[in-house]
Amino acid sequence: MWVTADGHIRQELRADGRYDEARGDRRSAYTGSYRVDGTRIDYRDDTGFTADGEFVDIDTLHHGGYVFHRE
Numbered sequence: 001m002w003v004t005a006d007g008h009i010r011q012e013l014r015a016d017g018r019y020d021e022a023r024g025d026r027r028s029a030y031t032g033s034y035r036v037d038g039t040r041i042d043y044r045d046d047t048g049f050t051a052d053g054e055f056v057d058i059d060t061l062h063h064g065g066y067v068f069h070r071e
Contacts, residue, residue, distance in 0.1 A: 002061050002068035009066060019043065 002011040010022045013034060021030040032045035041053045041063070053063030061068040 001071040003071045004066050004068055009068070010071075011063075011068060013041075 002013065003009070008024055012020045014020070017033050017035065019030075019032060019034045020028050023029040030045050032043060032047075032049075034041055034043045036042075036055075039055045041055065041061070043051045043053070043063075045051075051064060053061055055061050059070040061070075
């Protein structure tokens with residue numbers, strides 16, 4: 001589980017290559033698939049929208065202007 005410092009965004013990266021992102025009280029606000037290549041992560045949500053992020057270290061992920069920490 002990856003979480004912003006304020007806990008507003010929570011992103012579960014599952015072992016099967018799927019993710020589920022909650023925002024505030026909205027569970028499963030975004031769902032889709034992801035792929036990791038080195039320190040880069042590429043997302044494709046179920047509507048076709050794509051995004052990417054970067055693992056800064058083992059416990060820090062930068063994505064969409066947010067900083068996530070491993071929980």
